[in-house]
Amino acid sequence: MKKVIDKAESRGRALYDWLDSHHTFSFDTYYNPRRMNFGALRVLNDDRVEAGKGFGTHPHKNMEIISIPLKGKLKHGDSNKNSRTITIGDIQTMSAGTGIYHSEMNGSDTEPVEFLQIWVMPEKLNTPPAYRDYDIRPFLRKNELALIVSPDGDAPAKMLQQTWFSIGEIEAGKKIGYHMHQSHAGV
Structure with a gap:
């Protein structure tokens, strides 16, 4: 497998009065x-949204989207009448499929949200749109990686692509191993 290292300070950045976003891949301006992407991974943004602000209602189609709060409250709403607020220890997934309108707003009027x-x-186009949120707290252990998204139901969340996401809080200097889930030839 080809090793790719892109330092955090080399990412793109969008800075608005309400949003500070760092982009790993080409995005926005x-x-x-x-x-452009890494295999099926198209966007990896680290977003900070000011209190009471956010991404107003906008469309998506044929994309699998996961949001992971790092600080604060993230409020989701969509055209399928889903409305949830998640925080640290929660994640949300959305399959945009044939098309969906949604918003991602800061769920607080006083504190920023980072996510x-x-x-x-997606592996298959034009699937029915779907939204789910998950409490991943029961799976989190200090100095361990917790599988939180998989294509096969082995994790709390599922995506319509051969992708696995793990998350963990690892102490400085601590080393852990990671098992690749499949061959990544061509990535």
């Missing part, structure tokens, strides 16, 4: 032809 926004290109 950041364009880098070398960083990872991840988009994955």
